[in-house]
Amino acid sequence: MQINGQARITFCSNDYLGLANHPRLVAALQQGAARWGVGAGAAHLVNGHFEPHSELEFLLADWLAVPRALLLSTGYMANLAVVGGLVGRGDTVIADKLNHASLNDAAKLSGATLLRYRHADMNDARRQLMRAEGVKMILTDGVFSMDGDVAPLSTLMALAEEFDAWLVVDDAHGFGVWGGAGRGSLAQLGLTCRGVPDYLLQVGTLGKAFGSAGAFIAGAAQPIEVIMQRARSYVFTTAQPPALAFATQTSLRLVQAGDDLRAAWRARVEQFKQGMPAGWRLMASDTPIQPVLIGASSAALAAAQSLAQAGFWVPAIRPPTVPAGSARLRVTFSAAHTVDHVAALLTALANLPRVDG
Numbered sequence: 001m002q003i004n005g006q007a008r009i010t011f012c013s014n015d016y017l018g019l020a021n022h023p024r025l026v027a028a029l030q031q032g033a034a035r036w037g038v039g040a041g042a043a044h045l046v047n048g049h050f051e052p053h054s055e056l057e058f059l060l061a062d063w064l065a066v067p068r069a070l071l072l073s074t075g076y077m078a079n080l081a082v083v084g085g086l087v088g089r090g091d092t093v094i095a096d097k098l099n100h101a102s103l104n105d106a107a108k109l110s111g112a113t114l115l116r117y118r119h120a121d122m123n124d125a126r127r128q129l130m131r132a133e134g135v136k137m138i139l140t141d142g143v144f145s146m147d148g149d150v151a152p153l154s155t156l157m158a159l160a161e162e163f164d165a166w167l168v169v170d171d172a173h174g175f176g177v178w179g180g181a182g183r184g185s186l187a188q189l190g191l192t193c194r195g196v197p198d199y200l201l202q203v204g205t206l207g208k209a210f211g212s213a214g215a216f217i218a219g220a221a222q223p224i225e226v227i228m229q230r231a232r233s234y235v236f237t238t239a240q241p242p243a244l245a246f247a248t249q250t251s252l253r254l255v256q257a258g259d260d261l262r263a264a265w266r267a268r269v270e271q272f273k274q275g276m277p278a279g280w281r282l283m284a285s286d287t288p289i290q291p292v293l294i295g296a297s298s299a300a301l302a303a304a305q306s307l308a309q310a311g312f313w314v315p316a317i318r319p320p321t322v323p324a325g326s327a328r329l330r331v332t333f334s335a336a337h338t339v340d341h342v343a344a345l346l347t348a349l350a351n352l353p354r355v356d357g
């Protein structure tokens with residue numbers, strides 16, 4: 001990227017497959033605009049729902065082998081929709097403490113009681129489920145956005161079955177990134193090979209590995225229909241531009257055929273882990289999200305600033321985005337990075353004064 005005229009190599013984007021600037025995607029958006037114009041003009045339920053929206057929903061559902069997918073304008077809105085559409089006052093949301101802010105906001109806005117369990121602690125999740133009243137909904141990130149680790153999805157599925165709860169997996173950082181044909185974390189763990197159960201709803205954003213914008217909720221037909229009819233972030237907002245839905249169909253095809261892109265980010269992550277200079281602490285992650293744990297916010301900021309001077313854009317992520325005392329450099333990798341980019345980052349880290357939180 002060019003920042004005020006200065007070149008920086010970015011290690012903070014969620015464009016994991018490097019699709020955001022893919023020539024086929026750019027061409028598809030231009031074609032889409034030539035055919036459908038720019039704005040949708042109204043909400044989906046008025047006259048803003050165009051053929052490319054329907055086609056994209058059909059293709060997403062087909063890709064994930066579920067009956068239905070619903071397209072929303074952003075992942076934030078998809079989370080408001082899936083929670084607010086299915087639970088309300090008198091119901092209970094059971095949520096991982098490190099979930100993305102949009103899931104927390106969705107739970108609060110829904111009016112349901114919010115019970116949070118310690119990160120990935122399944123005994124604590126069970127305790128919260130035993131206290132839960134009304135309709136129960138378990139909420140989790142698939143890949144946690146600031147740590148890069150993966151939720152204990154198999155146990156969460158067992159708990160959802162046992163307690164007759166909805167399970168919502170927000171796989172913003174899993175779709176496209178891994179799993180067969182990029183089908184995400186559940187596929188990566190082999191949990192959907194015998195079909196996707198009706199209690200399971202998957203949320204994906206199209207603004208990350210897809211290199212586009214928008215989001216979807218995918219699952220059984222009945223809950224998706226209820227969400228479509230009731231969710232305020234679907235009903236009361238302008239539909240995403242049809243040209244974008246058209247372009248995203250190309251990005252889905254690139255994701256499905258993207259085994260080489262997935263191999264590329266994996267190779268860069270491996271190179272980074274192997275070459276990490278002594279004295280720096282990585283977190284337990286096998287995803288493109290590779291946080292370098294520092295501790296104090298001031299130390300993390302200083303490290304980010306030194307890296308900026310060396311020509312890199314790596315953000316310091318600090319509380320309240322992450323728990324107190326766990327400020328970090330959130331380094332993310334993309335298929336668009338080269339071996340040289342990663343080697344240069346490793347050299348820059350080796351040359352930084354050792355920061356200690």
Ligand SMILES: *Cc1c(COP(=O)(O)O)cnc(C)c1O
Nearest residue numbers: 074075076100102145172205207
């Ligand atoms: C980015 C993100 C979102 C929000 O998606 P947008 O499409 O950017 O609104 C939701 N959940 C998680 C886990 C995310 O990382």
